[in-house]
Amino acid sequence: MTLTTLPPPPTATPTPATTSSAPTARPAPAPSGEELQALARRHGLSVSGARPSLPAYVRQLWARRDFIAAFATARLTAQYSQARLGQLWQLMTPLLNAAVYYLMFGVLMNVQHGIPDYLPFLLTGVFVWTFTANTLTAGTRAISGNIGLVRALHFPRASLPLSLALLQLQQLLLSLGALVVILLCFGEFPTRSWLLAVPAIALQALFGAGVSLALARLAARTPDISQLMPFVLRTWMYVSGVMWSIGSMASSGRFPDWVVLALQCNPAAVYIDLVRFALVGSFTAENLPPHVWALAAGWAVLAFAGGFVWFWKAEETYGRG
Template sequence: MDTAPPASPPSAPDHTAPAYAPGELAALAARHGLTVSGARPPLGAYLRQLWGRRHFITAFATAKLTAQYSQAKLGQVWQIMTPLLNATVYYFIFGVLMNTKHGVEDFVPFLVTGVFIWTFTSSSITAGTRAISGNIGLVRALHFPRASLPVALALQQLQQLLFSLGALFLILLAFGQYPRPSWLLALPALALQAVFNTGVSMAVARLTARTPDIAQLTPFVLRTWMYSSGVMWSLENLLTSDRVPRAVMVALEYNPAAVYIDLVRYALIDSFTGSHLPPHVWAVAAGWALLCGVVGFVYFWKAEETYGRG
């Protein structure tokens, strides 16, 4: 007896999406506001996104500053003690043993001011080396403009400097440096230095995100830079001698760290205020701030989509 072939099961309804050409998919995504995950936005849009995160940047910087010495018994006092201890060591090594205080009026205010202002730059750059690698979990978990991190860490160092300036002013008063109108010149000098520091910090953040070994070299670079910036000795005394080749003299005169240090010393210390400040110094300070601020920001933004990968 012949048997009929078994009936085929009913076919399931076809729920597959209609086929789209690549161009149609792109248009569909754009129409509904979809973008590529992690893509670098245009510079103008990136700046607007960064401004929109300004409250996060401020809160992140403040939290980092508060937590920095949370495990130490003296807590935030170390914000003042660290540069003061450095200044004390430099005074005995350079001022006493190497006699760099010779020919420098008001050497203690000169030295302490130099140490505080240099620490602002060196700490900002050092923080920049950890901006991405030290917050890699945050970078990989959340979508936000990555420039928020180096900007926040640079702001943290500015907050720390402002906190420490109280101690600096007390030292100046103890050594006969009393408030006068020229002290107000320190504000634009520090503002220009903050822009410069932020730009360099952002450039370093990108470099160390790609090549972590750079973070190990940074302390040696900063130490060499400090010695050539007149923190512990007078650049003016050196430049007026005949021992310095012209090329070295120009490099020392236009050294950005030395320029910002000299501007603050000129504002705060009597013996500097009474001296002649070369007219190009303010222009050089503004030029360094503009150059490094803009170039550092654009350089960091160019690699926006690469942070947190690998």
């Protein structure tokens, strides 16, 4: 029997894939940055956390004026809540400082020689200087001391240093009531010149708020500023005539005239001497630098405008990093 070999089964020839005649769809090009910006403007969108324009920033602050006032009042109420004497420390702190300065400078160093009504002179200087020093110190902690609030809520950051400056002004107004009583005890009775203390303190508050804004920005990036401030403020106090009279230096002839003039034009000394001129009868215009009111207004406007704009320029950086 003969075996017949069968031929192998035919293999299937692969059919070539049919090519579609339709063109392949290509992804649309991404819109350019200018197109995205135009689209965002058309729909009223803005960059999250971007710094608003200066006029818009001022309007936002004005819209939150009630918050600024309420925040200052709340901090004022809570500041001495843990102390037994409570709000009395607002008065006792400058009085105790004045007692120490009187012992050191008035008695031991006899700085009061040649200064009539030295105690009213000293007390007025201490109260006014304390206002300036506390305002600047509070400014260094305005952002860093409220970092949780800054990171949690969106609001104009200048609200914080401004509210703390308002807090210090409220403390000063409370302390001035006691200062008036003390002045009456030393024979300083109210006259029309006492009204001059109002614009003097207003200009000083404006100056302090401006410097506080600048310090708030510095301390937000460099917290060590708050550690340095006590030394800066102590030095500034000693050259501002808080415990001694700058005007008496001119009559002594021990210092050049330009040194005396520079010390008199120091902004802290300007506001202290203006309040003394208003409240202390023996402190006359001869102790004031020339054009003192223009000088006081210039310092206030320069400090507030410069500090406010400089703080605003870093608005989007606060609370980051």
